[in-house]
Amino acid sequence: MLTESYFVSVAGPPLANNTAIAKDAGIYEHTLHPSHSTTGTLKKSSSPRNCLAVSNTHVFAAQEDKATVHVYTRAKGNQEALVTFPERVRSVALLDDVLILGTQEGRVIVWEVCTGRQVTTPACHVQAITCMAVTPFHLITASDDSNIHVWSLSRLLERDPTIEHEPQESLTNHRAAITSLVVGQSVNPDTNICISASKDKSCIVWNYQLGVALRTILFPSTPLCLALDPCARAFYASTEDGSLYAIELFAEKALLGPQSAEENSTAVQVSSAFAAAPQEAGPASCLGLSYDGTILISGHSRGQVLRWDLSSRADSTEVANLNAAITNIVFVSPLSSQRPTKPVAIVKPFLGSRSYNFTSQIDTDMVEDTRFAQMISSNGIPTDTLEQAILAFQEPVGHSIGDQEVRKENEELWEIINEQRTLQKKTLQRYVEAKSANP
Known part of the structure; x- marks a missing residue:
């Protein structure tokens, strides 16, 4: 497994005098499988909601009501750096070696942690950027001003200083502050969706590349946080009254796609929750889904971390009580990433267009794998090998490269044989002439 x-x-401060909780611990690492346990703690951190990001090597935690980000190394389990920014940070997102920050003033700050290069956009939102979501090609930012912007990552990372940074799309259907934002990992323009939750008691499913609202879902209470199924089949929402909702997007009555019986403009009212948080825990302030989408982890303002088995929809199980308000839950993929480099130490950001160095550790062999090694390590027969075999069958008989070489060798050999036969005939003719001249 x-x-x-x-x-x-x-x-925030401790909720009670509990000596079992590590002193000054602000971030906890838990193991979900095969058995639940606390495997590490990071100290001196107080991160508000949507202000925690985790990579394979580092943990980035923006601090509450401050313009600083604490950087921790996972290998050593200690703080590596304290990075200061010109504005207070309200949300963070991470893509590979690029950390993206949303500020109190509505700006986006992009920091390449392996080079130190920093890019800052104009104030794109009127109010603070409270949550963000990122895909390999796009950044989605949401704000207290009720607006959502979609950015092209390649354009944000462009090195030309004269390029103007503007959103690619703006999504403006909400009427109150955005509380949570999740995005699917599909890169197909027709199927990539993001879901936003707002204080207007609604969630909207968007095709964010096209800027189209696919479905509006209404709740009895304000949705506080969201979690999206890994295959984007459903999403889960926690509301202000402590309820937990499971919204199936492609169930018998599909909300999306060609099987949906209603128009996109039709709002759907949701009334029945699949579960409710215990009264002593309070409403869930953050949610996290396991890699296979079967386990939901919820964090609560009174310190409880609860586990929900989605396959059986059984009651929750308390897996930890951290004696402080839970603000973020971030899952780490159990599959190792196939990247050639990894950052050993981060490079603090700087402003300006000066030259910079890429500081990272090479994590793979410099020599490319042989064709035989690639065939051994791949699942089944590699695609390129199959394509070559199919093309070989499609070539006319006698016109392949191997047949041409054999035919050329045969022609050269026949030339040699013919020369030897001609020489033999000439020699035999001279012998006959010499013998007839001397009877």
């Missing part, structure tokens, strides 16, 4: 872990952050 794969080992799956997740990180939990807390903020």
